[in-house]
Amino acid sequence: MHRYIRQTTFTGIGEAGQQILGNSRVAIVGTGALGTVSANCLARAGVGFLRLIDKDHVERINLHRQILYTETDADNRVPKAVAACAFLARANSDIQLEPVVAEFNADNAEALLKDVDLVLDAVDNWQARFLASEVCRKKSLPWIYCAALGAEGMTMNFLPGDGPCLRCVVPHQAITHAQPTCVALGVINMATGAIASMQAAEAVKILLGSPHVRQGMFIADFWHNRFKTIPFGRDPNCPVCSVFSKKHLEIPI
DSSP states (O other): OGGGHHHHTSTTTHHHHHHHHHTOEEEEEOOSHHHHHHHHHHHHHTOSEEEEEOOOBOOGGGTTTOTTOOHHHHHTTOBHHHHHHHHHHHHOTTSEEEEEOSOOOTTTHHHHHTTOSEEEEOOSOHHHHHHHHHHHHHHTOOEEEEEEEBTEEEEEEEOSSSSOOHHHHSOGGGGSSOOOOHHHHOBOHHHHHHHHHHHHHHHHHHHHTOTTOOOSEEEEETTTTEEEEEOOOOOTTOHHHHOOOHHHHTSOO
């Protein structure tokens, strides 16, 4: 416990909360700009098990915002999940880290999320996000959406129960056309770092059963200092909230 003394002194966590974190299991889908920050926060906070899922290798263009990688990782094209786990193991040898070098898809999603308490979204495509949302709704798992573009970031908690799922908030028809990307518009590491840190804070609160878990979609423009939270409710016509079957998971997105 001594290594976490600055954390356990905080009344929102305490020693009892630290024990809960130590027994918690979290999957992070994507270990890029968002996933590396969230994983770093949770590993150092003492979350007992982290499964990091990513199919890509480290490149030099990642280094300005993906905080767990080095130039050596990029030069050797180390898989991101492997490099991230290796880095975090040096920061906290008391936790269990599992790298998964694979694409998150309909064939493996349920297996990868079957034994965790919480899922963090840190991907850069809607197909993986919708899939994570559907699996988590089916399994009554909480998960946290997170995204960043330019100087903006957004995050939302999706919890089991009567609240919305991702398709309630963003119908798949709304993203059928080409969407802006970091390739076209860029992204600053201050935005990814800030919004992913907020995602990690919500993760800790969810794991601890805190009454202060945020409701609604939080959106921040870190360049122009604009911040807002938009409430969302469940769509009564949402196909995901009404059907939790393997057949539905196979519907193309």
